[in-house]
Amino acid sequence: MSKIILPKRLEKYRYIGKNTIRHDGIAKVTGKLKYAYDIYLPGMLYGRILKSPYPHARVKKIDTSEAEKMGAVVVTFKDVPRKKFNIRLVSVDEVNYKDWEVLTDHPKFVGEYIAAVAAETEELAQKALEAIKIEWEVYEPLLDPLESMTPGKPKIHDKILFGQREVEVKNNIACTKEYVEGDPDRAFKEADIVIERVFKTNRRYHMQLEPKVAVVRPEPDGGVTIWTTTQTIHNTKILVSQVFDIPMSKVNVIKLPIGGSFGSSIQTNLVVLVAVALALKARRPVRIALTREEDILDHHSYQMIFKVRVAAKKDGTIIAGELENIMDIGAHQIQAYPLLGTALGWFVSLYKWKNIRYKGIAVYTNKTPSCAFRGYGNPQVTWAVETVIDELAEKLGIDPLELRLKNYVGRGDIFWGQGPTVKSVIRSDGVPELIRKGAELIGWDKRPKPGSQKGRYRRGIGVARGFHTSGAGGPLSGEVIDYTGAIIKVNEDGTIDYITALQDHGGGTLDAHAKIIAEELGVPLKSINIVWADTRTTLYDVCTHASRGVYVGGEAARRAARIVKQKLLEYAARILGDIATPEGLRIEPDEELGQGVIYVEGSPEKRITVGEVARIAWQRNWGSIAAAVSYRSYAAPPAFTVYFVEVEVDTETGIVRPVRVVAGADIGTVVNPDLAAGQIHGGFAQGWGMATLEDLPYDPETGELMNRGFITDYKVVTAPDMPKLDDFIVIFADTEEPTGPLGAKGIGEAAKNPVAAAVANAIYNAIGVRFYELPITPEKILKALKEKGEIKE
């Protein structure tokens, strides 16, 4: 069994902090839940997309006549609105770089969309696709960001839009950001110790379970209805409206369960726009489901090259930090510009550098566009910084835990939740508790000295800490859009409908909302129905990203529940009579009745069920008991995580195995312990893959992925690769976030961010070798040990 340590404080709640059955659990395990992939409409056509086989090319001639002869509907770049846009709408318009088109005659990576066909079956569509003839002009590709940004290289983009303004791209640099605080030059001069290192992260694929799907039905009024894989139904609606000039009221995006995402559907998937183009032309519903091979060409993580420089005093006081961040963003911008700021935010929020210099450069290459991948640059930055901090501790002869506690950004400090325009003050901080408890459970004091072991199998213990934001809110409006909406209405029998646009990626976010509502209202959890809604019937929600689902969405739900509760109590007071003020009424859930029961404090015989109140309000024409709340948080608090990892290195094969994990998480109030711990286990697995396994190299000759798109050669870790459940302990800190719903913060990304660093530090502890390039594969370890003279013939 998975081991979870929970704070006692949670015992005061009814549903919060208890494991409950997911509302969609039965449908999921029986395969009955319908995802976008399961949507089939009468009269529907199947679409396929023609993609560029070249990393950089131009279409000189395209002949679609053979495909049309086969009965297929065809759209090419000639049939779609030729405007530039950004598929992600989370940033405010004036800082949004736009360089995408629906279909293009100038593809800039292998896999970019040129044309699409729709036919009666997928097989026929595939045959029609293969019948399209194209004459190409092929250009030399740029696959390395450092080469790409060298002056005189071929231009990948010429003119793009920044907001509504046209800008010229120079030296393939998509955008930049610089920042200076204090006097770093002086601090580096005054330092007793300076460490400078260069790091290169890997390019990873999200490998979410569900490849992207779009089903689009054209409506008689000129509008469209859309079923798709998305983290944001409202931004999908807005983008489709903007690109195709359809009024927003006529674009309806249906909310569906999503089979995982990890950030890969923050942006509207381009496949949606292609399906809209096909459906409008065909005047029939069109379904496009990307194959796994197409999906892996659609989105990767950001690959970053860092130079980190840290200055400290002998006593372990850090006095300056510098970060240079060159990001390979692939062929298009999704959130390169905001990420330049956010990466800086992760850096400044890790430690009190006091004097800071940052230079961020986002570079175009002829590769698959990069997008957020669970952590949004944070796992990369944390890997580099936590490696340097570990080295610093060793050089100074200070316990790495002590050095971290001395310098970390914690309670009362300013936290950059999402770059320089999203700042708030830290109010809850479980870091000292997590470090203390984690060190004890892993046996920190007994860890070996780095490089001191001799045998074949060497064990090492590493630590790394980090955090992630909970949402992108804050007191200032800033450059990031972040607000949500919740509607709660009481049915005429007392059951409750909860309606939100906020998407649940599969982690149980909406179950958390339901529990928050039940707790706030005092009604049984099972009386709350989570409605599958659409853009027409919900208030705007920006997107489920930035680990904001529970923190922002849950608070909106709680506030709506509070209003509903007020109304219930007022009506109850009216019915019960004799009540001086509704404030004296309480609601308690009655699990047997399946109802909340309203009673007078001190006179419990005066009582009525929520159902009876609702029925009377209906029968007597008092109107609906409901609330609609649009909510923006004025803070974006960090959820802190501290990972202690023990690894075993086989020095003869270079294979590293995770032996034990003690993962500490300060997520404020733990709403659903099993699901939150599940996030930690999943975060560890993904972090382990990042540290030791995953990468997407390109073929330098052809600009294709070396794995040819097949996941046979893009492995991710699965359960057998993980430590035994008995050897994986999750500690939840005893904290309460004052700005969060019933004290809760986020978890999804914090669960992953420090993992790669902790693993790398553990490997160092085991064998005394540092690695500055991810992933740390057995091949690299064996080579390094050989160079060190550790392997004898």
Add this chain to the structure above:
Amino acid sequence: MVKTVVIKPKVDINKVNTHILPVDFEYYEPRTLRELVELLDKLGPSAKILAGGTDLLVQIKQRAVEPKYVVNIKKVRELDFIEDRGDYLAIGAVTRLRAIEKNSLIAEKFTALHEAVRAMAGVQIRNMATIGGNLCNASPAADTAPPLMVFDAELKIVGPGYEKVIPITQFFKGPKKTVLKYNEVLAEIRIPYPKPPTGSAFIKIARTAMDLAKVNVAVALRVDEDDYIRWIRVTLGSVAPTPVRARSVEEELIDKRFSEEIVRKASRLVVNDISPITDIRSTAEYRREVSKVIVRDALLIAYKRVRGV
């Protein structure tokens, strides 16, 4: 400046995927071995045998093969068996990997084969894939090949009007190539019971628990009461165009007295028997290095099994 170049993509991304099957073929389900062979003879070389589909269907979707005819061999029930025939164990070609994994006789007598099958893919795939399919697909990384080779397995091949038995070492001709003619079928695998006391072991090095091998090795050996090695087989996969016997290691060790030191020395000779390449899974250098390690590890484990410790 933009320079025009000539690029030849290695994959046609508009054709190749693992989901859509736009290839038309005729499908057959013969019920007997005889019917099967007659059918293959009639259909000619453009027929492909479907023996589980975990390789073939992927290959068709990837358009590596576009067969005119697909012959499902799984309905030939007479080829689905695991049978003790006294001197040897016989496994029908369409026996599912899962059945082999679950067979206690195989686990006991042919431990290396049991371990190899357990190391293959996930349960869902093992429920579909067959041992005949794994062999006939002739991947250099096929996990069932090395253990069958160390046990000197023989293959019964049935053609129109004849049948023959060949040693498995003669079966593989190169990546995806076997000696089978279009009208011949691998019907069964015969594994002679090794003379006791014999121990065997299988080790696979891969990227994750569910992966193709970077290198795999199977070994089997028999030692006499004085610890002299009287019989030994070492076979590796994924380090040459076909699974290979490490004869240098075998020759070095035969009739020598078993010791960790001598095994360690002999294992290094494996580099003479293999010709690994660098591909996306690993490098030639790494494969060479770990081949030495896992040959030694496997021999030490196999020896312990002989001695029952």
